[in-house]
Structure formats: structure tokens, C-alpha cells
Amino acid sequence: MEGRLSGVRKGAWSHTEDELLRECVQLYGEGKWHLVPQRAGLNRCRKSCRLRWLNYLKPNIKRGDFSEDEVDLMIRLHKLLGNRWSLIAGRLPGRTSNDVKNYWNTNMRRKVQSHKENNNNNVKESETTWKPHQVIKPVPRALTKASSMVHGKTMSSSKVGVSEGVSTGSENWWETLLDDKEDNITFNNTTCFPVENDGSFELWDEELDSIPTEFLAEAETWSDFLLN
DNA sequence: AACTCCTCCAACCGCAGCGGT
DNA sequence: TACCGCTGCGGTTGGAGGAGT
Numbered sequence: 001m002e003g004r005l006s007g008v009r010k011g012a013w014s015h016t017e018d019e020l021l022r023e024c025v026q027l028y029g030e031g032k033w034h035l036v037p038q039r040a041g042l043n044r045c046r047k048s049c050r051l052r053w054l055n056y057l058k059p060n061i062k063r064g065d066f067s068e069d070e071v072d073l074m075i076r077l078h079k080l081l082g083n084r085w086s087l088i089a090g091r092l093p094g095r096t097s098n099d100v101k102n103y104w105n106t107n108m109r110r111k112v113q114s115h116k117e118n119n120n121n122n123v124k125e126s127e128t129t130w131k132p133h134q135v136i137k138p139v140p141r142a143l144t145k146a147s148s149m150v151h152g153k154t155m156s157s158s159k160v161g162v163s164e165g166v167s168t169g170s171e172n173w174w175e176t177l178l179d180d181k182e183d184n185i186t187f188n189n190t191t192c193f194p195v196e197n198d199g200s201f202e203l204w205d206e207e208l209d210s211i212p213t214e215f216l217a218e219a220e221t222w223s224d225f226l227l228n
Numbered sequence: 229a230a231c232t233c234c235t236c237c238a239a240c241c242g243c244a245g246c247g248g249t
Numbered sequence: 250t251a252c253c254g255c256t257g258c259g260g261t262t263g264g265a266g267g268a269g270t
Contacts, residue, residue, distance in 0.1 A: 010239080010240075011238095011239075011240095011263090011264090012238075012239080012264090012265095013238090013239090031256090032255095033255080033256070033257095034254080034255065034256090045240095046255085046256090047239095047240080047241085047256090047257095048239075048240080050256080050257080051238085051239065051240085052238090052239085054257095055237095055238075055239085056238080083259065083260085084258090084259090085258080085259065086257075086258060086259085097257095097258075097259080098237085098238075098239090099237090101259075101260085102236070102237055102238085103236095105236090105260095106235070106236055106237085230270105231269105231270085232268105232269085232270080233267105233268085233269075233270095234266105234267085234268075234269090235265105235266090235267080235268095236264105236265095236266095236267100237263105237264095237265090238262105238263090238264095238265100239261100239262085239263085239264100240260105240261080240262070240263090241259105241260085241261075241262090242258105242259095242260090242261100243257105243258085243259095243260105244256105244257090244258085244259105245255105245256085245257090245258100246254105246255085246256085246257105247253105247254095247255090247256105248252105248253085248254090248255105249251100249252085249253085249254105
């Protein structure tokens with residue numbers, strides 16, 4: 001590994017290192033991680049710097065317990081996406097992929113495990129309520145300079161609206177969830193569901209195509225999927 | 229008080245994908 | 250087309266701290 005080869009520091013970050021990294025990112029911005037250790041004067045590998053920033057130092061990172069809403073959304077997204085932690089985290093403002101992954105591994109996996117064990121005692125129930133689900137794996141894609149998406153070409157017209165009548169006012173919990181983190185609403189990930197002003201979601205055609213029709217039929221709308 | 233066990237989170241590691249040459 | 254470097258992701262590990270004995 002690069003750490004072993006170059007003898008860079010590993011392990012927990014000190015307050016001084018945090019400050020150096022924070023100042024460096026504020027000065028030069030995110031990205032160019034291979035330059036960060038040199039710029040910041042840190043004896044850390046680029047990966048370590050990036051991870052420290054993304055998981056701990058980055059502004060707007062939400063710490064503390066996951067709310068019920070967040071857990072609910074996480075479960076639904078995991079059902080749809082599988083272990084695509086970065087995508088799931090992209091829909092949970094302030095949460096990092098590491099947070100989501102850790103939370104799932106420590107809490108949810110155990111719950112699912114115990115649920116399955118319960119169902120083993122009741123075969124009929126497991127056949128009906130806990131069918132193995134098909135995990136959708138959207139093809140990761142990046143926006144290149146040549147991409148039509150970057151050049152102002154409009155997105156797919158396949159808009160899946162939040163169904164009327166499903167949510168109004170305080171029931172739009174996902175909006176309040178995003179209120180204080182409006183930066184996260186934008187295209188922080190091309191495979192996420194960009195939120196329109198009217199609360200609907202837009203999807204690339206490929207995204208829609210990749211979703212099993214049974215799932216959509218079952219959920220009817222994205223709001224059904226995203227909301228209780 | 230001392231020890232062991234367990235939990236959980238931060239950090240590490242390897243790999244895949246992408247862009248540039 | 251092949252190679253290289255960089256980035257980002259998901260799986261795994263290590264260790265600090267709490268709980269139990």
C-alpha cells in the first residue's frame with residue numbers, strides 16, 4: 001500500500017491534522033486529493049485525507065442518531081439499490097456513506113437477521129412477506145464534458161411525480177429533512193433523484209428502465225416508495 | 229478493582245471506472 | 250488499444266469505550 005511504502009502516518013487524526021486539512025480544502029477546494037497532503041503539509045495519504053474530509057470535516061455533516069424518517073428512507077433505498085451506500089447517503093442529507101454503511105451493519109442487519117429467523121419458524125409467512133427482492137444496480141455514470149446533460153440538454157421527460165394527495169404540509173417530511181441542507185438537493189450524484197421545486201423527482205431514462213415494473217407497480221409512485 | 233466480552237465508529241484496503249496520453 | 254494515474258466506492262478491520270461478570 002501507499003502507506004506502507006511511503007511511511008505516511010496512519011490511524012486516528014489529531015486536532016492539528018484536522019485543522020490543516022480543513023484549511024487546505026477551504027483554500028483550494030475539494031478535489032485534487034493527490035495534491036492535498038503536500039499542500040496541507042500532512043504526512044497522510046491522499047485517500048486518508050479525502051476520507052477524513054468527507055466523513056468528518058465536511059460542513060453540514062449530521063452527527064448523532066438516525067431519525068425514524070431517515071431509517072425508513074434508508075430501508076426503502078436499500079431495498080431498491082442494495083449496498084449502494086453512496087447513493088443511499090446521497091438521499092440522506094448530512095449523512096455520509098460511511099455513516100449509512102456503519103448504521104446498516106450495526107443496526108439494520110441485525111434486525112433483518114432476527115426477522116428472518118422469526119420467519120424460519122413460520123415458513124408460510126416468509127413465503128409471502130419476505131421474498132428475496134431484486135436489487136437494482138443503476139449503472140454508474142459520470143458527466144463528461146461532452147455529455148449532453150452538461151450542455152443544457154434537458155433531462156428525461158420521464159418525471160415521476162409525487163402523487164397528489166399523498167403528502168401535504170407537515171407530511172412532506174422529506175422537504176423539512178432537506179430544509180437546512182439545501183445544498184444537498186442539487187446534483188450531488190448523477191444517479192440520485194434530483195428533486196424539483198414542486199417536490200417531484202426526475203430520473204434519467206436509463207434509471208427508469210432499470211427499475212423492475214413489478215416494483216413500480218407495487219409502489220405505484222415514487223412517493224409511495226419514499227414515504228410511508 | 230480487574231478482567232473479558234461486545235458494540236460501534238473511524239479508518240484502512242483493494243478494486244473498478246474513468247479520463248488522458 | 251494499451252497503459253497509467255486519479256478518484257470514488259464498498260468491504261473489512263482495529264481499537265476505544267461501555268457493559269457484564
